[in-house]
Amino acid sequence: AQSVAQPEDQVNVAEGNPLTVKCTYSVSGNPYLFWYVQYPNRGLQFLLKYITGDNLVKGSYGFEAEFNKSQTSFHLKKPSALVSDSALYFCAVRSWGYSGGGADGLTFGKGTHLIIQP
C-alpha cells in the first residue's frame, strides 16, 4: 500500500517570504511524486513531478520541490511567496516499476491550505 502525509493542515506565510509545504510518502518500489494545486471550486492543476534524476525539481509559477529518499520526503518550496499562491496544495504518489503499472491511480495527501498574507 502507498500513502502520503501532509502534516500541516494550514501554512501561513507573509508575502515575499519563502514558503515550504511538507510532504512525506510511503510506497513499495520506486516513487513517482507530484504536487498539485487546487483553487476554490476548480480542478487540480499540475505543478511539478519527480520520477528520477536530480533531487531538486523545478515547476510552474516558481515552485520547486526537493526529493529526499532517506527521509522519504518531497517538500514543496518557493523562495518568495505571492498572495496569489494562496490555495490548497496536494502531494501525491504512485509507484512504478515492479509493483506499479503505467496507468495506476495516484494516492493523495489530505492537502495543505497555504495562506499568503499581504
Next chain:
Amino acid sequence: AAGVIQSPRHLIKEKRETATLKCYPIPRHDTVYWYQQGPGQDPQFLISFYEKMQSDKGSIPDRFSAQQFSDYHSELNMSSLELGDSALYFCASSLVAGGPETQYFGPGTRLLVL
C-alpha cells in the same frame, strides 16, 4: 492547449437514481482516470483505463461502473445513488504508451444527491 473536458459540470439527482458522467481526454492521451473528492477531502482514486481496457481499480463502489470507448472518451455510470455519493468527480488523462506520465485533471463534475 486543449484540456480534459468533463460533462456535465453540475448534476443534481435524487436518491436511488442513476447518473452518467462523461470525460473527454486531452487529444492523443491513451489513459483515463476517475477520482472522487468529497467535501473537504482529498481525491480518492476510483478506476483507470488504458487503451480501452480497465487498468487499475481503487475504491470504486460496486454500484459504479465505467468504460473507455474507441475514441478514448470515458463514462462513469453511477446507479442507486446515495446521499454519500455527493462529491466532486474528477477525470484525468495521461499518455502512458511512452512510460508513466503526468495525469492532467479536468474541471470536475459536481454531483449533488438529494
